[in-house]
Amino acid sequence: MKFTRQGVAVCSAxxxxxxxxxxxxxxxxxxxxxxxxxxxxxxxxxxxELYNRNCARCHGAAGRGDTPIGxxxxxxxxxxxxxxxxxxxxxxxxxxxxxxxxxxxPAFGKKLKRSEINLLVxxxxxxxx
Numbered sequence: 266m267k268f269t270r271q272g273v274a275v276c277s278a279x280x281x282x283x284x285x286x287x288x289x290x291x292x293x294x295x296x297x298x299x300x301x302x303x304x305x306x307x308x309x310x311x312x313x314e315l316y317n318r319n320c321a322r323c324h325g326a327a328g329r330g331d332t333p334i335g336x337x338x339x340x341x342x343x344x345x346x347x348x349x350x351x352x353x354x355x356x357x358x359x360x361x362x363x364x365x366x367x368x369x370x371p372a373f374g375k376k377l378k379r380s381e382i383n384l385l386v387x388x389x390x391x392x393x394x
Contacts, residue, residue, distance in 0.1 A: 312384045319373060320385065328392035338369040343392035359386045 317326065323335040330340035341348050352358070363382050366372035373382065 308384070312388050315377075315381055315385055316388045319377070320389075323370070324389075328389065340370075343389055344394060346394055349393050354389075356386055356390070359389055 321332075323332060323338060323340040324330050324343065325332045325335055325340075328343035330336075330342045332340070334340075341352070348354075360382060362370065363377075363385055364372060364374035373385075377385070
């Protein structure tokens with residue numbers, strides 16, 4: 266079998282195009298994964314750190330509001346189905362409480378990014394039974 270210069274050039278061009286497309290596809294996949302929250306374990310760890318740093322002091326690690334400070338300030342029990350039914354705690358209501366504060370709870374709107382607030386709201390909703 267004899268290879269011509271044209272044949273080699275075409276094969277080289279096809280190989281370069283294929284390599285370029287692989288790079289573009291990997292870049293798109295990585296960008297999509299970042300926008301969708303990235304690695305689940307990394308996201309889960311970040312949410313845990315955010316919650317522990319900003320919420321657990323009063324609401325407790327398990328969301329029951331049974332910490333000494335939580336009892337003083339009457340922090341809600343996020344595991345209580347009655348609380349969820351009574352408060353109608355939608356994503357919007359919870360987000361507003363985190364951003365503006367509520368009762369004895371401080372506002373976090375200037376301290377946290379919107380994405381962090383969304384993660385905290387997801388964490389609070391995860392306590393719901």
